[in-house]
Amino acid sequence: MSAPPHEPGATAPADITADLPAKAIEGRSPGRIAWLRLRRDKVALAGGAVVVLLILVAVFAPLIVSLLGHPPDQLHEDQIDPNLGTPIHPFGGISRRFLFGVEPVNGRDLFSRVVYGARVSLLVAFLAAVVAVLLGTLFGIVAGYFGGWVDALVSRVMDLLLAFPQLLFIIALVSVVPNSLWGFSGSGVRMAVLIVVIGFFGWPYVGRIVRGQTLALREREYVEAARSLGAGRGYILFRELLPNLIAPITVYTTLMIPTNILTEAALSFLGAGVKPPTPSWGQMLSAAVTVFQADPMFMIIPGLAIFVTVLAFNLFGDGVRDALDPKGTR
Amino acid sequence: MPQRSTRFTLAAGSAVALAALLGTAACSGASGGSGGGTAAGFNAAAASVVHPSTAKGGTLRFTAAQDFDSLDPQRGYYGFMWDFARYYTRQLITYDTKPGNASLKLVPDLATSLAQVTDGGRTYTYHLRSGATWEDGSPVTAQDVKYGIERTWAQDVITGGPIWLMQNLDNSQKYPGPYKDPAPDKLGLKSIDTPDDHTVVFHLAKPNGDFEQMLALPEGSPVKRSKDTGAKYGLRPFSDGPYKFLAYQPNKTLVLVRNDKWNKASDPIRPALPDRIEVVYGSNADDLDSKLLNGEADLDLNQTGLQQAARVKVLRDPRLKASTDDPTTGYIRYVSLVPAVKPLDNIHCRKAVIYATDHKALQTARGGPIAGGDIGTNMLPDGVKGADTKYDPYGLTSNGGAPDIARAKSELQQCGKPGGFSTTIAVRNNKSAEVASAVALQASLKAVGITTQIDQYDGAQTPNIIGVPNVVHKKGYGLIVMGWGPDFYTGQGFLQPLVDGRFILPNGNNNYSEINDPAINGEFDQAIATTDADKAGQLYSDINHRVMQDAYYLPIVYDKALVWRSDRLTNAYTATSYSGKYDFVSLGVEGAK
Numbered sequence: 001m002s003a004p005p006h007e008p009g010a011t012a013p014a015d016i017t018a019d020l021p022a023k024a025i026e027g028r029s030p031g032r033i034a035w036l037r038l039r040r041d042k043v044a045l046a047g048g049a050v051v052v053l054l055i056l057v058a059v060f061a062p063l064i065v066s067l068l069g070h071p072p073d074q075l076h077e078d079q080i081d082p083n084l085g086t087p088i089h090p091f092g093g094i095s096r097r098f099l100f101g102v103e104p105v106n107g108r109d110l111f112s113r114v115v116y117g118a119r120v121s122l123l124v125a126f127l128a129a130v131v132a133v134l135l136g137t138l139f140g141i142v143a144g145y146f147g148g149w150v151d152a153l154v155s156r157v158m159d160l161l162l163a164f165p166q167l168l169f170i171i172a173l174v175s176v177v178p179n180s181l182w183g184f185s186g187s188g189v190r191m192a193v194l195i196v197v198i199g200f201f202g203w204p205y206v207g208r209i210v211r212g213q214t215l216a217l218r219e220r221e222y223v224e225a226a227r228s229l230g231a232g233r234g235y236i237l238f239r240e241l242l243p244n245l246i247a248p249i250t251v252y253t254t255l256m257i258p259t260n261i262l263t264e265a266a267l268s269f270l271g272a273g274v275k276p277p278t279p280s281w282g283q284m285l286s287a288a289v290t291v292f293q294a295d296p297m298f299m300i301i302p303g304l305a306i307f308v309t310v311l312a313f314n315l316f317g318d319g320v321r322d323a324l325d326p327k328g329t330r
Numbered sequence: 331m332p333q334r335s336t337r338f339t340l341a342a343g344s345a346v347a348l349a350a351l352l353g354t355a356a357c358s359g360a361s362g363g364s365g366g367g368t369a370a371g372f373n374a375a376a377a378s379v380v381h382p383s384t385a386k387g388g389t390l391r392f393t394a395a396q397d398f399d400s401l402d403p404q405r406g407y408y409g410f411m412w413d414f415a416r417y418y419t420r421q422l423i424t425y426d427t428k429p430g431n432a433s434l435k436l437v438p439d440l441a442t443s444l445a446q447v448t449d450g451g452r453t454y455t456y457h458l459r460s461g462a463t464w465e466d467g468s469p470v471t472a473q474d475v476k477y478g479i480e481r482t483w484a485q486d487v488i489t490g491g492p493i494w495l496m497q498n499l500d501n502s503q504k505y506p507g508p509y510k511d512p513a514p515d516k517l518g519l520k521s522i523d524t525p526d527d528h529t530v531v532f533h534l535a536k537p538n539g540d541f542e543q544m545l546a547l548p549e550g551s552p553v554k555r556s557k558d559t560g561a562k563y564g565l566r567p568f569s570d571g572p573y574k575f576l577a578y579q580p581n582k583t584l585v586l587v588r589n590d591k592w593n594k595a596s597d598p599i600r601p602a603l604p605d606r607i608e609v610v611y612g613s614n615a616d617d618l619d620s621k622l623l624n625g626e627a628d629l630d631l632n633q634t635g636l637q638q639a640a641r642v643k644v645l646r647d648p649r650l651k652a653s654t655d656d657p658t659t660g661y662i663r664y665v666s667l668v669p670a671v672k673p674l675d676n677i678h679c680r681k682a683v684i685y686a687t688d689h690k691a692l693q694t695a696r697g698g699p700i701a702g703g704d705i706g707t708n709m710l711p712d713g714v715k716g717a718d719t720k721y722d723p724y725g726l727t728s729n730g731g732a733p734d735i736a737r738a739k740s741e742l743q744q745c746g747k748p749g750g751f752s753t754t755i756a757v758r759n760n761k762s763a764e765v766a767s768a769v770a771l772q773a774s775l776k777a778v779g780i781t782t783q784i785d786q787y788d789g790a791q792t793p794n795i796i797g798v799p800n801v802v803h804k805k806g807y808g809l810i811v812m813g814w815g816p817d818f819y820t821g822q823g824f825l826q827p828l829v830d831g832r833f834i835l836p837n838g839n840n841n842y843s844e845i846n847d848p849a850i851n852g853e854f855d856q857a858i859a860t861t862d863a864d865k866a867g868q869l870y871s872d873i874n875h876r877v878m879q880d881a882y883y884l885p886i887v888y889d890k891a892l893v894w895r896s897d898r899l900t901n902a903y904t905a906t907s908y909s910g911k912y913d914f915v916s917l918g919v920e921g922a923k
Binding site: 015073075077080081082083084085086105106175206216275276290291292293294 | 421496616637638639641643645646688690691693694695697698699700701759764765768769770772773774783784786788
């Protein structure tokens with residue numbers, strides 16, 4: 001026996017089916033309904049397309065760079081005015097050889113660095129979101145279902161973490177992290193630390209939502225039914241409750257990724273991110289501060305990369321939320 | 331307006347830069363008109379005196395992003411403090427007020443002449459000029475000179491200053507300093523005699539040919555005992571120079587006004603032209619540069635050079651460029667190769683690093699030929715006796731500074747690491763040009779298979795990180811990016827802390843490569859003992875050759891700084907004796923009423 005995978009109230013509203021061709025009268029799963037809603041949201045789809053593109057760019061960075069750019073660490077002194085330290089060519093040195101121009105002082109190819117920077121940003125953001133979701137779901141569902149002292153404890157821990165000055169903590173932590181740790185070295189260590197720490201400080205946000213939802217769901221009839229039939233706690237938590245929490249978790253994950261991208265950029269900007277020469281958008285912005293009057297393109301390009309990525313994820317995330325939760329206010 | 335249209339095309343790349351450029355050009359034009367000065371030309375003050383004048387009056391305005399470490403003559407160690415100190419302190423002897431390397435000559439100040447050196451270079455005798463006075467009108471005496479110098483011994487109170495005189499004059503007495511001196515007149519140091527009020531005799535245990543160089547530092551200034559406020563003296567030093575303090579609040583205000591008790595006839599050095607000297611403090615170096623370019627201030631107190639934004643503005647506009655100078659600062663920027671970290675114990679691996687480096691890229695990272703400096707060829711910069719910048723054993727300047735990949739690979743073969751090796755580059759995190767140098771070094775070494783990771787350590791902790799050999803070994807810092815400027819321009823001041831094995835310290839070490847070569851150490855002893863500067867120069871040249879042959883150092887550049895010189899300034903010239911800074915004490919301002 002199994003409970004309905006979604007709340008009974010969330011069955012397809014009449015207006016959706018009314019628009020569709022008459023031949024498709026068969027029952028639709030909630031996931032399919034959500035997809036149909038999402039498909040009609042052009043803005044979200046555009047955001048989603050950009051997200052997919054960015055992921056492809058990050059995955060195929062070496063290929064893209066070998067076709068359209070130069071190795072990201074290669075210096076191109078010939079592109080730099082040695083006395084000014086700025087690109088010889090106008091607009092930050094943008095040309096057919098250097099699609100996004102070159103970095104001031106050392107003449108590294110900005111296109112390659114932005115493309116490789118996408119890897120760092122997305123990897124840290126995704127994995128940190130995964131860490132946060134895993135921890136948040138686990139603690140949230142446990143706190144919500146068991147209540148009592150377990151709930152009190154978990155809730156207080158979440159309050160504590162939400163009030164914690166995480167940016168300062170990470171900056172302090174990064175300065176004492178050794179050069180090799182957990183089998184990683186150099187930038188790998190920094191990335192691992194960023195993922196763990198950003199994820200760790202992100203889970204209470206997920207935890208609160210999951211706890212709230214669990215509180216509402218645990219009194220539902222299907223849970224009662226499972227319990228009366230002798231289902232174990234683990235079964236109820238992960239087979240009965242969890243499938244019904246997928247929607248809010250998905251929405252929250254897509255909205256958490258852009259926040260993580262911004263956090264990673266902010267930390268890199270402050271020098272607590274990945275180590276040079278590993279390219280990162282925040283680091284580029286930080287380097288651009290001193291030269292932005294002379295070479296504004298060096299600030300504009302990584303700035304745009306962050307802006308476009310965060311906007312795309314936010315638009316897509318909003319669309320996913322609307323699609324999964326039609327009752328939610330826009 | 332043809333000039334405007336050329337600028338327009340130049341700046342076509344950036345609307346922001348364009349707006350800033352036109353704005354600045356307009357402002358500087360206006361100030362040029364009101365000041366009545368004309369720009370003397372790029373680098374004019376490096377070789378000659380710009381706008382020579384004896385006209386008195388006006389206010390000289392400095393900008394400062396960084397405040398003095400201390401204005402106490404025995405405690406200040408910043409180069410710009412030494413330059414500034416001549417406004418309110420006098421020494422027995424000082425540097426000549428002449429442009430460029432001519433400033434390195436020592437001339438008498440409080441003393442009537444340079445020392446009479448007797449006893450095989452162990453005794454230095456000076457006679458004081460009559461007429462030198464403190465700001466209360468009392469005469470500067472031989473006892474004041476001795477008391478001032480004695481203050482350095484009180485290392486618990488008088489912290490932070492150079493200790494050259496203490497090292498050379500203590501003569502195993504372990505003098506506790508004047509504050510703990512049991513003698514009633516607090517003049518218990520035995521190595522300085524004051525037979526009368528105007529005679530000072532120094533007795534050295536061992537001869538040191540650079541002793542007068544040390545006396546010329548502000549460390550050798552007299553202090554009047556009744557006016558000594560100990561650790562607080564730096565907040566209000568008692569002047570015997572042409573200016574005295576009207577107000578000083580660290581990082582807020584500093585105003586000097588004329589000391590009317592100063593007797594011009596007693597002072598051959600100081601023209602004392604402005605009526606008033608002010609420092610405008612600010613935390614944003616770009617803002618301070620704008621103040622200079624707008625004519626709101628005359629020159630930078632710190633003399634560290636214009637920031638990137640102002641530099642680009644100035645170098646793109648010939649009219650602005652004419653108001654700048656590009657002196658060498660005496661600093662050498664270098665990479666220390668640490669033999670204690672394998673495989674750099676092998677000379678061939680060290681040579682491979684030197685040959686594989688793209689010297690042009692490192693120069694650009696430092697700021698290019700103008701703001702960074704000329705590519706360094708060896709470890710003694712021009713101006714030091716025994717220096718020969720044409721000595722280039724690794725051909726660092728050949729092919730425009732390009733790397734010599736073939737030789738690097740052959741050295742790697744001989745080192746037994748044909749595929750390269752890996753090591754760590756240590757660099758201060760608070761010096762952007764050094765970080766950029768490390769990045770360029772990393773990129774160029776990668777071409778021959780030497781993989782490196784850059785460790786950016788906390789720059790404020792430098793003496794406790796790279797200054798501790800154990801930490802260097804433990805962290806595997808094979809390559810250390812650093813810079814060094816001498817206290818005085820001799821081989822002793824410049825090279826000894828970097829390469830003498832007896833200067834390897836457990837903490838605050840500067841000999842990062844831990845060079846301990848008996849031949850080098852012995853040559854230092856000989857060079858220091860002689861009073862013949864030419865002979866010493868020959869020995870220092872020899873030491874330099876040894877250090878370069880053993881590939882302990884990779885010179886990056888002989889440092890330069892692009893500094894702003896207001897058109898109002900008169901008597902402006904840069905002095906090698908003060909690390910290429912303008913000689914503050916000679917400056918005047920034009921258009922003074």
